[in-house]
Amino acid sequence: MCGRYALFLTLDELRHVFGILGRLPETEPRWNIAPGQDVPIVRLVEGVRRLAMARWGFLPRWAKAGSPPAPMINARGETIDTKPSFRDAFRHRRCLVIANGFHEWQARGKGPKRPFHARAKDGAPFAMAGIWERARGADGTEHDFVAIVTTQANALLAPIHERMPVLLPPDAWDDWLDTARVGPEEAKTLIRPAPEDWLEVYPIATAVNRAASDGPALIVPVPGFAKDPEAVETAKKKPGVGGQAKLL
Numbered sequence: 001m002c003g004r005y006a007l008f009l010t011l012d013e014l015r016h017v018f019g020i021l022g023r024l025p026e027t028e029p030r031w032n033i034a035p036g037q038d039v040p041i042v043r044l045v046e047g048v049r050r051l052a053m054a055r056w057g058f059l060p061r062w063a064k065a066g067s068p069p070a071p072m073i074n075a076r077g078e079t080i081d082t083k084p085s086f087r088d089a090f091r092h093r094r095c096l097v098i099a100n101g102f103h104e105w106q107a108r109g110k111g112p113k114r115p116f117h118a119r120a121k122d123g124a125p126f127a128m129a130g131i132w133e134r135a136r137g138a139d140g141t142e143h144d145f146v147a148i149v150t151t152q153a154n155a156l157l158a159p160i161h162e163r164m165p166v167l168l169p170p171d172a173w174d175d176w177l178d179t180a181r182v183g184p185e186e187a188k189t190l191i192r193p194a195p196e197d198w199l200e201v202y203p204i205a206t207a208v209n210r211a212a213s214d215g216p217a218l219i220v221p222v223p224g225f226a227k228d229p230e231a232v233e234t235a236k237k238k239p240g241v242g243g244q245a246k247l248l
Contacts, residue, residue, distance in 0.1 A: 002074060002128065002148045002165040004208065005102035006031040006117075006219055007040070009125055014040070014051060017125055018098065018173075021048045031218045032103070034211040035073045041130055041146055042096040044177040054095075058147035059135040060085045075131055075147040077166055077191035081184045086147070089131040091184050094176050096127035096168065097148050101219060103208055104201075106160040115208045116160050117219045118201045129166035129176055129191065154193035156201055167194040 008029030014020060020042060027040050038053045057071025072085065080090045101119030108114055120126055129149040137143050153164040168176055172190050175182045203222045207213045 002102050002104075002150060002163075003035065004211075005033050005097075005099045005128075007033060007099050007125075008216070009098070009100065013125075014098065018042055018051075018096070018127070019049050020051045022050050024051050025053045030214055031216055032208055032211065032214050035071065039146065040098055041132060041144075042098065042127070042173075042177070043093075043132070044179075049177070052144065054132050054144040054146035055137070056146055056148075058085070058089075058131065058133060059137065059145045061088070061133050061135050063135045071145065072147055074150045074163075074165075077129075077149050077151040077188070080131070080149060080191070081188055086131060087184075089133045090187070092179050093132050094179055094187065095130045095132050095146065096173060096177065097130040097146060097165075098125060099128055100125050102128075102165060103204070104157065104161045104164070112206070112209075115204050115206060116201050117204045118157065118164075118199050119219075120198060121200045127168045127170075127173055129168050149191060151191050151193055154196050154199075156196040156199055160201065164193060166191050167198075 007027075008031065009017070011024045011027070015024065025040060033039055033056070035057050037056055039056050040051055041054050042049050043052055057073050058075065059069065059071055063069060075086045080086045101117050104116050104118060105113035106116060130146050131149065132144055132146045134142055134144050149166045150163045151166050153160075153162050157164045168190060176187060176190055204219055205217075205222060208218045
């Protein structure tokens with residue numbers, strides 16, 4: 001699965017790496033993005049890539065105002081084309097969820113789960129496969145909601161968790177985004193585990209367990225925290241980021 005992730009690219013980097021045109025929502029760097037926050041996604045609009053904000057936690061379009069179902073942060077790739085909540089969005093509203101890395105927790109018997117951070121070995125940002133929908137939230141107002149598509153974990157991540165987000169290589173971005181050209185059968189072939197040699201995974205401090213924690217210290221490997229206890233305290237005390245957006 002994917003329950004937290006990091007994104008700290010500048011707007012110029014977002015525009016350059018992902019070929020985004022038009023106005024960009026202003027975003028702040030975050031190292032512990034949590035469900036329920038507004039996150040940047042890339043969509044195809046009239047043939048060009050645009051950046052938009054969507055609330056992480058998918059709601060189907062038919063959700064009832066005032067009493068919607070619980071938001072779903074992930075969509076299983078194996079059933080995304082048949083599950084009523086997801087199939088229409090998978091056919092018509094696919095997107096990229098941009099990240100510098102994601103967190104995963106490993107169960108350890110009766111003890112607390114241990115957090116890990118996964119990122120590309122070359123340090124490059126990547127795109128997670130997503131689907132989005134416009135629906136009415138609990139407050140009765142319309143929002144765009146997004147879910148991250150998951151698949152079976154590769155051999156590197158399997159000892160930590162059985163699921164992982166679908167990480168799309170750059171040459172697959174257009175196929176995922178272009179729902180008019182690429183139908184669900186072809187798009188589903190893109191849902192597969194990332195190659196093991198593409199990622200690196202390492203343990204991080206438990207400060208990341210708190211959704212309100214944020215800051216670059218959260219993704220420092222555990223040995224680094226042992227040498228720099230002040231970084232741990234900084235990560236614990238820094239308030240979370242609300243993720244509000246405004247257009248530039």
